[in-house]
Amino acid sequence: MLVDVIAGTRPNFVKVAPIIAAMRRRAAEGAAIAYRLIHTGQHYDPRLSAMFFSQLGIPEPDRNLEVGSGTQAEQTGAIMQRYEAVLLERRADLCLVVGDVTSTMACAITAQKLHVPVAHVEAGIRSGDWNMPEEINRLATDAVTDWFFTTSDTASEGLRQSGVPREAIFFVGNTMIDTLLANRSRFAPPAFWQALGLGAGGYVVVTLHRPANVDDPQRLEAFVSTIGESAGGLPVVFPVHPRTASTLRALGRVPANIHAVEPLGYLEFNYLVEHARVVITDSGGITEEATVLGVPCMTLRDTTERPETVTMGTNELIGTDPTMIAPWMRHLLAGRWKAGTVPPLWDGYAGERIVDTLLALPDRATLHRPGAYLSPAPPPL
Structure with missing residues (x-):
């Protein structure tokens, strides 16, 4: 299985680091999994990209699309064009996107149009605020996703209520917290x-x-x-x-x-x-x-x-x-702030759970897909 791992911004780098580390461990143990790290170049300031790759031990990207600055539409179009060329050169078996940035949405749509299955890490989160470009990215990405990896029961339940089949949703925890705990010392x-x-x-x-x-x-x-x-x-x-x-x-x-x-x-x-x-x-x-x-x-x-x-x-x-x-x-x-607790499965092992799930996924042809998720059914003719 060849997995394209998409990263384009600082939060993406933090989220993919434990997934890549888990893939490398499983491959060393003999699992049939390989990855291709695709950096879209959405964050092109080295302080927001190269620094994080270095500090978090992320390997050099296999491809850098170098889209640079521009309006959201310009960035989206450039990412789609350049990622399409990568897939046409060598098709991946799965496109794995994380978070809710422009790169997430653009690569998910591009992959799905070329019949490459899509897995979304941090699927199902919603603010309800359509003034945020990230909210549009979340909705569009989840509408073309095959496999949904969630950080909370709230996100999982929202996906189920929107029509996503239960068997396509996996509550795995939070890869940002994997990176936090792995590097805290x-x-x-x-x-x-x-x-x-x-x-x-x-x-x-x-x-x-x-x-x-x-x-x-x-x-x-x-x-x-x-x-x-x-x-x-x-x-x-x-x-x-x-x-x-x-x-x-x-x-x-x-x-x-x-x-x-x-x-x-x-x-x-x-x-x-x-x-x-x-x-x-x-x-x-x-x-x-x-x-x-x-x-x-x-x-x-x-x-x-x-x-x-x-x-x-x-x-x-x-x-x-x-x-x-x-x-x-x-x-x-005044010392009156609440203490707080850590949410379930924010324990440092989300990346491991994601990779183990990827290795066990059935063919997506067996997955019931009731039309476009989050959209009403068309009226009868």
Whole structure:
């Protein structure tokens, strides 16, 4: 079995690392499985790609599609054209996509049109917010997926209710947490740790990258100013995403305790998260990592596709109104934050379960496919 493993962005790299490691172990044990790592080049900044490949021990990609920047439509079209050429040159037996980025959707559709079965890792998660491009990617990807690997019972149940056959859904856990736990002992303080006078539990970490939060300078300034002013004098470390950097530079004065820094490597960033007093973010993946690390987390969004981080974990969904930050910070600084627990199967073995399932999959021709998933049945003629 030749599996195309698709990666295009930082979260993808984190998610595919344990799957590739498990494939290599099974192949060394004699299993009939091989992989071809396809890097779409959707994240083309080396700080967001090469650094993660190096730190996480991911081998060099077998193919780099090098799509680079562009609008979502331009990136989607370029990925589809270039991945189609790869498949026409040598057809894979399975296309495995992860997460919910443009690369995920584009490669899944391209593979399915060439009759290559598709497996989706992190299938079934939904925010319900169609203003998020990721939500459209999730819906489109799951509509053409054959095998669904889920991170929670909530995601599995949502797929079942949408018409996906039970035998196509596999609750395996969370590969992001596999990577987190496998590398936790290697976390290392960033170079500025001592210069900023940071200490365990003595600072705030902020990440912001969603267009609705960062593209408008006035809105970004409201978030940054409110966070700085409500931090109780704690330093605020803000690793700045490339799409946020230009807007941040256009701002006027920000609180003196806000420290904007360059994007960090995986090991350095998670060291920061693990020892923070609180993480304030609009990222879904970071809420998962904070939950497992037991660190309080505030999410600056109105919806989340990872509800288990709120119902079970350390995360709270505080919305997109900057004025809500201060009362939540007072709640935190008063020592009243919930403890949280780790969701089921977030135990470091999701990659192993995925690969073992792939090796045992039946031919997809035996799978009952009731038309397009998530779509109503056509009216009778």
